[in-house]
Amino acid sequence: MKIDILTLFPDMFTGVFGSSMLKHASEKGHVSFRTVDFREYAANKHKKVDDYPYGGGAGMVLSAQPIFDAVAALKAGLSHEPRVILLCPQGERYTQAKAEELAQEAHLIFLCGHYEGFDERVRTHVVTDELSIGDYVLTGGELGAMVIADSVTRLLPGVLGNEESAVTDSHSTGLLEHPQYTRPADFRGLKVPDVLLSGHHANIVKWRKEQALKRTLERRPDMLQRYSLTEQEEAWLGELKEEE
Template structure:
């Protein structure tokens, strides 16, 4: 996978993309990235990338010309006929999810558009981008932090990046439920014990306990996730028992 990041502040990405799992993913050549300052593509002699909105109003709006030209340039660099996913980070976008991360992890080329100021010229939305994503119902000063979040969620899913191929499929939201509780040594810490079932060696019972705990945690913390989850009769009975307690 190759990722291009169009931003006015390339330096913001240095720390995030060159440490921890993101650095390891690059070292193993699971993905590469390039930050592109789209100010370099403006035709304005004053290097402007924004202007006042038609019809009046507060703030400045990013102009289409620098964005379109920067995207055209990075697409040409890839020398492939396959169209990239062009992702606009925007609070009006589709809420990002684990399912979206899994979908994007199948792509070969992603382009992130990180805006600033009041917003984007609408022609960028309607004639250039393929996806609009939001990381929450709040407004940030720019799209950079959102792009970092989405990139991290995608890159960790690329083959071999996490080391253990069983890790990602059991993450919260990957199964449609929240992940079950986890424990490690010591068995007893200041009187707080690890559940006996995890020490039993009975893998069938352990798996049943984990499934029940996953359901319990989802019911208690994110019951909205259960609305469209295909519960078995046994799981429905388990949740009913939780409601009665």
């Protein structure tokens, strides 16, 4: 996958793309990251990328010209049409399902805005997706782009050491993930559940499914409204509700 970031602050991405999983994924050739300062595409001599809004109002608005030209340059010579993603608080709420969808793409371009937003013609003629990572406002789109780039990259084949990790993550299955334990089995009197030490695979699978349901019921019951329960899961859920 190829990920391009259009931003006024490319230095913000140095530590993120040069560390941990994203660094390893890039070194192994699973993904390539490029940051582009779209100020360099401004046609005026002062490299100005914003202006006052028509009709008045507070703040400045990012101009269409530098962004149109920057995206056109990134698309030049391509045989495919990349997804162009605008990070903004008005966008579709970002979810794991969206991450899985974007992970199927070969090329993503992120637009990171600042000030009072973009000229509307950027939205209507350049952008393919508008995404928001939550119902709050950030100074710019850079942090949102980092979040999405991370969540998409980890889904690419070969990036994670264990391919099953991404499949069983919270939200990937439709439920929150079950509790996890590691050695020692007894830490200061706090013991790992016996079932996980039993070596009985079927019982472990059953316990994990029950615990995932329980945790989702306790912490995110709204997710159960969208989750298709099996008959067995419905029975477990009924028992959990009775316990409450």
